[in-house]
Amino acid sequence: xxxxxxxxxxxxxxxxxxxxxxxxxxxxxxxxxxxxxxxxxxxxxxxxxxxxxxxxxxxxxxxxxxxxxxxxxxxxxxxxxxxxxxxxxxxxxxxxxxxxxxxxxxxxxxxxxxxxxxxxxxxxxxxxxxxxxxxxxxxxxxxxxxxxxxxxxxxxxxxxxxxxxxxxxxxxxxxxxxxxxxxxxxxxxxxxxxxxxxxxxxxxxxxxxxxxxxxxxxxxxxx
Amino acid sequence: xxxxxxxxxxxxxxxxxxxxxxxxxxxxxxxxxxxxxxxxxxxxxxxxxxxxxxxxxxxxxxxxxxxxxxxxxxxxxxxxxxxxxxxxxxxxxxxxxxxxxxxxxxxxxxxxxxxxxxxxxxxxxxxxxxxxxxxxxxxxxxxxxxxxxxxxxxxxxxxxxxxxxxxxxxxxxxxxxxxxxxxxxxxxxxxxxxxxxxxxxxxxxxxxxxxxxxxx
Numbered sequence: 400x401x402x403x404x405x406x407x408x409x410x411x412x413x414x415x416x417x418x419x420x421x422x423x424x425x426x427x428x429x430x431x432x433x434x435x436x437x438x439x440x441x442x443x444x445x446x447x448x449x450x451x452x453x454x455x456x457x458x459x460x461x462x463x464x465x466x467x468x469x470x471x472x473x474x475x476x477x478x479x480x481x482x483x484x485x486x487x488x489x490x491x492x493x494x495x496x497x498x499x500x501x502x503x504x505x506x507x508x509x510x511x512x513x514x515x516x517x518x519x520x521x522x523x524x525x526x527x528x529x530x531x532x533x534x535x536x537x538x539x540x541x542x543x544x545x546x547x548x549x550x551x552x553x554x555x556x557x558x559x560x561x562x563x564x565x566x567x568x569x570x571x572x573x574x575x576x577x578x579x580x581x582x583x584x585x586x587x588x589x590x591x592x593x594x595x596x597x598x599x600x601x602x603x604x605x606x607x608x609x610x611x612x613x614x615x616x617x618x619x620x621x622x
Numbered sequence: 623x624x625x626x627x628x629x630x631x632x633x634x635x636x637x638x639x640x641x642x643x644x645x646x647x648x649x650x651x652x653x654x655x656x657x658x659x660x661x662x663x664x665x666x667x668x669x670x671x672x673x674x675x676x677x678x679x680x681x682x683x684x685x686x687x688x689x690x691x692x693x694x695x696x697x698x699x700x701x702x703x704x705x706x707x708x709x710x711x712x713x714x715x716x717x718x719x720x721x722x723x724x725x726x727x728x729x730x731x732x733x734x735x736x737x738x739x740x741x742x743x744x745x746x747x748x749x750x751x752x753x754x755x756x757x758x759x760x761x762x763x764x765x766x767x768x769x770x771x772x773x774x775x776x777x778x779x780x781x782x783x784x785x786x787x788x789x790x791x792x793x794x795x796x797x798x799x800x801x802x803x804x805x806x807x808x809x810x811x812x813x814x815x816x817x818x819x820x821x822x823x824x825x826x827x828x829x830x831x832x833x834x835x836x837x838x
Contacts, residue, residue, distance in 0.1 A: 423787065423788075428803065428804075432804075450787070450789065451788065452785065452786045452787050452788060452792075453786070453800070453804075454786060462703065462785050464692065465702055465703070466691060466692035466700065466703060467702075467703040467787070468703060468787070540803070543803045543804055543805070544802075544803045546805060547802055547805045551805075
């Protein structure tokens with residue numbers, strides 16, 4: 400029976416799409432546009448190919464703990480990062496500001512989008528800013544989905560990462576950067592989950608000076 | 623078509639093909655066995671097979687994650703966040719879509735056919751292969767088409783069990799979710815339109831087969 404199962408799984412594995420083992424980077428969704436922008440440079444610097452998977456930091460950490468084959472995890476939440484088992488955690492390499500994006504054409508007072516505070520640091524940061532006011536909120540799975548809710552017009556406004564607004568070239572007049580003293584610092588850091596030969600190079604390059612100008616263009620700040 | 627678009631399409635097609643093949647091997651004999659059963663056991667098995675029709679996919683995905691995950695009883699097999707793991711989830715979730723049409727087709731065969739086969743010395747397995755399968759082929763093909771189409775559109779189970787890993791577990795529905803989350807509506811439109819067209823074509827084929835089956 401066990402041999403039969405192994406044969407079946409072996410056959411299924413053989414049916415799996417072929418891939419030549421690129422480095423799998425799981426990233427907090429807010430960092431994905433910046434990571435896509437520096438992807439080719441990173442690949443050249445470390446002579447490897449990169450696959451990217453994105454979700455909220457909390458969702459990625461759950462997946463990592465369940466055995467997801469990530470090599471690197473870029474977390475946007477220092478507290479949640481501590482929950483990852485068997486990971487080597489690098490110091491934060493960038494600070495990610497929060498902004499309030501209001502659709503200029505919003506004709507009615509619709510809900511305000513925030514990321515899920517339980518799984519996404521920008522959601523917790525937004526809740527710190529909003530406090531106890533009774534505005535109508537719509538909770539997204541991740542910071543990217545909160546951005547998507549506003550972009551589609553489903554929400555009239557949203558607390559979203561500044562980097563997503565800059566990445567999408569949203570006019571400056573449409574958003575307000577939130578005072579950084581009004582919420583906890585949302586920091587990006589690299590978690591090394593695997594011993595792929597290129598993970599060290601990629602982790603060092605992400606936090607290095609060579610790529611910093613690109614990240615600064617997206618609105619990231621030094622930690 | 624760019625690699626970003628092509629990869630989830632290919633992964634979905636591979637998943638749907640392998641799932642349908644496994645369901646043909648497991649689901650069709652199960653449907654025949656159910657059609658020949660009577661009593662409490664049949665009721666229990668039919669209910670068990672039908673549970674995915676009403677169960678939220680996330681429930682099945684959650685329990686599969688606990689079962690197959692790193693800390694689960696089958697964690698050492700490394701099936702979670704892998705293509706074989708996706709196949710297991712999809713087979714379980716699409717099982718009723720294969721079994722129910724096939725079972726109905728088997729039940730429509732008059733009992734006298736099997737009695738005649740038995741009187742000619744055919745055993746149960748021979749009766750299944752030589753009599754039941756050819757006479758129920760419309761139901762079996764409908765079940766295969768439904769299973770294939772249902773697997774292509776499945777979201778909850780594959781997200782929970784497979785995650786969102788490019789070239790490995792990022793299927794069409796996950797790629798669409800991913801594109802919408804990234805506000806990449808152009809990509810979401812292309813992939814969604816492909817699914818709409820395919821789903822319509824699959825349903826049209828199933829309806830045509832059902833009409834033909836009804837006439838013959």
